[in-house]
Amino acid sequence: MQPTVVAAAPEVSPARRPGLYLLRYPTTRVVPAPRAPDASGAHPSGLLTEIPSTPVGRAKRTGARAWWISAIVLAADLVAFAAALVLTSGPNIKTVALLLIILTLFQVGGLYRPRLSLSILDDGPAIMGRALAAGAGAMVLGGLEDGVAGTARLITCAAFGGFCLVTRTVAYTGIRIARRHHYLQQRALFLGAGTVAGSLAASLRDHPEYGLRPEGMLDDDPLLDDEERPVPLLGGYQDLCEVILARSVDVVIVTFGSLREPEMVPLLRTCDRLTCEIFFVPRLFEVHAVTRDTEVLWGMPLVRLRRAPFRTGAWMGKRLSDVLISGVALLLLAPLLLVCAVLTRWETGCVLFRQTRVGLDGLSFTLLKFCSLRPAADAEGNTLWNIGDDNRMGPVGRFLRRTSFDELPQLWNVLRGDMSLVGPRPERPYFVDEFSRQYPWYRARHRVPVGLTGWAQVHGLRGDTSIADRAHFDNFYIENWSMWGDIKILVRTVSQVVKAAGR
Numbered sequence: 001m002q003p004t005v006v007a008a009a010p011e012v013s014p015a016r017r018p019g020l021y022l023l024r025y026p027t028t029r030v031v032p033a034p035r036a037p038d039a040s041g042a043h044p045s046g047l048l049t050e051i052p053s054t055p056v057g058r059a060k061r062t063g064a065r066a067w068w069i070s071a072i073v074l075a076a077d078l079v080a081f082a083a084a085l086v087l088t089s090g091p092n093i094k095t096v097a098l099l100l101i102i103l104t105l106f107q108v109g110g111l112y113r114p115r116l117s118l119s120i121l122d123d124g125p126a127i128m129g130r131a132l133a134a135g136a137g138a139m140v141l142g143g144l145e146d147g148v149a150g151t152a153r154l155i156t157c158a159a160f161g162g163f164c165l166v167t168r169t170v171a172y173t174g175i176r177i178a179r180r181h182h183y184l185q186q187r188a189l190f191l192g193a194g195t196v197a198g199s200l201a202a203s204l205r206d207h208p209e210y211g212l213r214p215e216g217m218l219d220d221d222p223l224l225d226d227e228e229r230p231v232p233l234l235g236g237y238q239d240l241c242e243v244i245l246a247r248s249v250d251v252v253i254v255t256f257g258s259l260r261e262p263e264m265v266p267l268l269r270t271c272d273r274l275t276c277e278i279f280f281v282p283r284l285f286e287v288h289a290v291t292r293d294t295e296v297l298w299g300m301p302l303v304r305l306r307r308a309p310f311r312t313g314a315w316m317g318k319r320l321s322d323v324l325i326s327g328v329a330l331l332l333l334a335p336l337l338l339v340c341a342v343l344t345r346w347e348t349g350c351v352l353f354r355q356t357r358v359g360l361d362g363l364s365f366t367l368l369k370f371c372s373l374r375p376a377a378d379a380e381g382n383t384l385w386n387i388g389d390d391n392r393m394g395p396v397g398r399f400l401r402r403t404s405f406d407e408l409p410q411l412w413n414v415l416r417g418d419m420s421l422v423g424p425r426p427e428r429p430y431f432v433d434e435f436s437r438q439y440p441w442y443r444a445r446h447r448v449p450v451g452l453t454g455w456a457q458v459h460g461l462r463g464d465t466s467i468a469d470r471a472h473f474d475n476f477y478i479e480n481w482s483m484w485g486d487i488k489i490l491v492r493t494v495s496q497v498v499k500a501a502g503r
Contacts, residue, residue, distance in 0.1 A: 068184055069114045069175055069211075076171035077106065080163035088156045098138050098153055102160065105130040114277075116210045116295045116302075118172040124165060131161030176209040186250035186277075188212040189243060191267065192257025193222030193233055196281055196300075200253065202230040203298035210297055215247050221258035240267055244274050253302065254280035268305065269444060278305035309481035310448055317483060322421050326414040333408060340405055344370045347396040352409060357426035360449045365418040367426060368409035372397030404497050410452050422486040423451025424474035425462070435467050442467070445474045448481075455485075458492040 081099055085091055106112060109126055135157025178184045188204065190197040201214040216234035226233070234243050237259050243249065252271045254264065271278050279295065279302040282288045288301045295302045309315060330337075341351045348371040357367040373393045393401075400406035413419040419426065424445040427435070435442045455477035456462070456470045477485070 067114065070112045072171050072175060073112060073168065074103075076167035077103070077164055080167040081160050083163045083167075084156050084160035087159050089152055094138075094153070095156070098134065098156065101138060102131060102134040102157065105134050110292060116212060116297060118175060120165060120169045120172055123168065127164050127168070128161040131157045131164065175211075179209050179211045182208060182213070185211050185213045187215045187248060188251040188253055189215050189234075189240075189247070189249045190217040190231070190253050190255055191219075191237070191240070191264070192255035192259075193217040193219035193224050193229065194256045195223065196285075197253075197255040197257070198224050198229055200255065200281070200297065200300055203300065205230055207298055212251060212297075215249060216243070218243065219257045219259075223257075237263075237267060241270055241274070244271070244276060249276060251277045251279065254278065256281065265441070266444070269308075269447065272308040272311065273447075275311065277307075279303060280305060306479075308447075309478065314483055315481075318420065318486065319417075321483070321486075322414050325421060326411045330411050330415065333411075336405070337408055340370050340400065340408065343396045344372075344400070347394045348373060356429060357450070358429055358432045358446065359418060359426055360446060362432075362443070362446050364429065365413070365426075367418075368412055370400055370406040370409060372401050372406050407452065414452060418449075420449040420451045421453070422477075422489050423449050423454055424477070425454055425457060425470075426450035435471070439468050439471050441475060442471045445471060445478070448478050453489060453493040455489060458489050458496065 081102070085095060089095065106127075109130055111123060111126060111130070132154075135154035138153040138157070139151065175184060185208065190201060197217055201217070204210060204212045204214045214231045216232045217229065218235055218237055218240060219233065220236040220238075222229070222233055234247075237257075240252075244252070252268075254268070259267075268278055282301060282303050285301050288294070288303075290296060290301060293304045293306070295304060345351050350371045353369045353371045354366050355369070356364050359365050397406075410419060414421055432443070454474060456473035459473060461470045461473060
């Protein structure tokens with residue numbers, strides 16, 4: 001079966017509304033679906049199938065219950081800060097700044113992240129340490145000339161830390177009581193129907209204070225019989241998307257089942273697109289060390305999978321930086337663009353080369369480049385892999401390609417929202433289909449917008465290089481995205497362009 005691309009519904013497709021694709025969470029209704037291995041043993045996962053017609057908004061609302069917990073904890077901290085001000089000093093503009101410092105440190109430290117197991121004894125050291133760090137920082141920033149004022153802010157933070165331990169104890173107790181009475185609970189789905197899943201489901205059913213209500217299990221070949229399962233079997237792995245939407249699942253817990261680990265990856269990416277939180281039982285969990293990303297449910301460690309970068313608040317900053325940088329670059333590079341256009345027109349008879357490429361969620365867009373040569377036919381440009389050694393290319397075309405100046409018009413694609421400055425390089429539909437058949441993980445590159453440059457490109461993976469390595473590098477970039485990572489890639493790209501121009 002050939003890979004297929006399902007077009008997104010017009011009302012939710014970010015790629016059909018240029019400039020908006022990163023300003024909100026992508027809600028295109030496409031998910032990867034697992035398939036049985038073919039005759040060669042390769043697993044063609046990554047094929048796209050359509051999510052049922054359940055409204056997208058329903059999937060987005062399922063996580064709202066978790067944020068109530070964060071809101072309650074934040075309210076407890078605000079009460080503690082108000083009590084500290086009453087005890088030590090009055091409110092003023094400097095205390096507002098101090099509060100912002102405290103909230104920032106708490107947020108960075110994960111103290112507002114929705115959690116399953118809440119314990120003031122676990123959080124106490126982090127609360128006091130960050131409260132005192134906020135006071136010390138405020139003392140240095142604002143109290144160098146006035147030692148009395150600086151000391152007062154430090155005392156306020158120390159008092160806040162003490163009051164915070166009390167208010168959070170009350171908040172945590174209230175949350176646990178509400179959960180026991182089946183409020184503030186999230187719906188949990190188990191991937192795998194083995195003994196570990198059965199034990200976890202029974203523990204969650206008997207201990208509602210963890211805030212998870214087990215809905216059921218999914219497995220193609222369940223190990224547990226109907227009588228042994230504490231929750232019903234809701235279908236096989238291919239039913240994941242339908243079950244998540246139909247039952248408004250908030251949390252997916254990956255346990256040991258009949259599906260091999262490489263085939264589990266596209267399923268987990270499905271959960272990311274549907275805004276589910278993902279936990280998994282680590283192998284050798286009996287000796288697994290508890291870390292910040294670990295939740296312990298009745299003695300069983302669960303590791304929280306890192307939230308997909310395109311679901312974080314920082315992702316909006318990526319789009320805003322794309323608009324700012326591409327707009328400024330187009331203005332500053334206008335003379336260079338004009339020279340390139342004139343020389344291209346003189347050598348090839350045309351200025352811009354337009355080509356269909358595959359972008360976010362497998363949707364097509366028109367990519368712009370300066371003409372380095374004119375293809376003999378449209379089919380040649382769509383299916384010819386590399387024109388670097390084409391004898392029809394003149395000196396201007398070779399210079400443009402060596403310096404990557406031929407790709408400068410793509411800044412307009414970035415400004416429009418077809419692309420990002422940094423991301424997986426876009427490819428033509430013909431090669432996307434070919435590479436997807438050969439490398440199951442290739443299509444996962446389209447989870448985020450394609451880029452003018454990328455992690456693979458700055459490592460020399462362009463032209464006649466390994467497609468498998470490119471896909472691995474691109475997917476690594478997506479899973480580990482950060483704004484600083486984008487900055488590093490842009491700096492390395494500029495360095496490579498300058499070196500190429502000097503040759």
